[in-house]
Amino acid sequence: MASISSSPRTVEEIFKDFSARRAGLVRALTLDVDDFYSQCDPEKENLCLYGHPNESWEVTLPAEEVPPELPEPALGINFARDGMQRKDWLSLVAVHSDCWLLSVSFYFGARLNRNERKRLFSMINDLPSLFEVVTGRKPVKDKPSVDSGSKVRNNGKRSLDGQAKNNSKLMDDNDGDEEDEHGETICGSCGGTYNSDEFWIGCDICERWYHGKCVKITPAKAESIKHYKCPSCCTKKGRQQ
Numbered sequence: 001m002a003s004i005s006s007s008p009r010t011v012e013e014i015f016k017d018f019s020a021r022r023a024g025l026v027r028a029l030t031l032d033v034d035d036f037y038s039q040c041d042p043e044k045e046n047l048c049l050y051g052h053p054n055e056s057w058e059v060t061l062p063a064e065e066v067p068p069e070l071p072e073p074a075l076g077i078n079f080a081r082d083g084m085q086r087k088d089w090l091s092l093v094a095v096h097s098d099c100w101l102l103s104v105s106f107y108f109g110a111r112l113n114r115n116e117r118k119r120l121f122s123m124i125n126d127l128p129s130l131f132e133v134v135t136g137r138k139p140v141k142d143k144p145s146v147d148s149g150s151k152v153r154n155n156g157k158r159s160l161d162g163q164a165k166n167n168s169k170l171m172d173d174n175d176g177d178e179e180d181e182h183g184e185t186i187c188g189s190c191g192g193t194y195n196s197d198e199f200w201i202g203c204d205i206c207e208r209w210y211h212g213k214c215v216k217i218t219p220a221k222a223e224s225i226k227h228y229k230c231p232s233c234c235t236k237k238g239r240q241q
Contacts, residue, residue, distance in 0.1 A: 008108050011116050015123045018105045021051035022127065025097050028057035029090055029134050037086070040078035048073040049097060071103040087135075094130040101130075119220050188230060189214035203230035 008014045028036040028049060039059040040047060050058045050073060062072050074096035081089055102124070109120055132138070185194040188208035194200070199212035199219050204227040212218060215231060222228070 009111070011109075011112065011120045011123070014105050014108045014112075014120060017053050017108065018101055018124055019127070020053045020055045021104065022101055022130070023055040024051035024057040025049065025101070025130055026133055027055070028059075029094055029097075029130060032057070033090065037081070037090075040081050042078050042082050044078055046076040047078040048075055049077060049093060051097070051101070071100065071107050073097065073100040090134050091131060094134040098129045098131055115224055118223060122220060185209055187211045187214055188232065201228055203228055203233055205229050205233040208232075 008017045028051075036049070036057070036059065040049075045061060047059050048062050050060065052058065059078075062075055063069065074093070077093050077096070080092065084092070105120065105124065106117070109117055112120065128138075185200075186192070186209075187200075188203070188206075188210050190211060192211060199217075199222075200209050201212055201215065201217050201222055202209045208230060210217075210230060212222070217225070217228070
């Protein structure tokens, strides 16, 4: 393992490390699954599945030092192998491996600030989990909300935490009418109509809505904006942000 002094430190470096370790684990649980399965002999001692920064994987004994240099994967994955259906056992290993990948990343990210941690998790969350890969489940797409940039009736502005001030409820209760309800929303910049696949942001001054790309605001950047003022309102004198 790498020493702490040479550990990844920036969000990008930590995400690169996460992606490489994840790639190794994906390989173990898919392309190399027969080899992985055979190495997890229940007759052997406690075994762990490791993903390494060079995109390789390894089934081996846990680290001997206490406490370990890095968070450790689930111990003894081999013991449950023959007591479960193969697909169920692989799913269980995948879930524990997802937890391990997150713990390693946030171990490296201990010195990150709040916004950096949020950005790191957002980058990680854009990738399918190992559990989703192994089980073939597709990631569930979030329902549109004001926080994800969708227009919600009777909700004009974003609050400090990015939720709607009057009603922060996601549109789960009427997703069948979603396009009809938001279809009249028009971007204040390009005139384009609402599309649930695009990021939108609402102005706290004029209450108009904009495509994030039209006003050069990304979802990550929006997280740090307390009150958003659109370009049009920025040019008007006498307005307070």
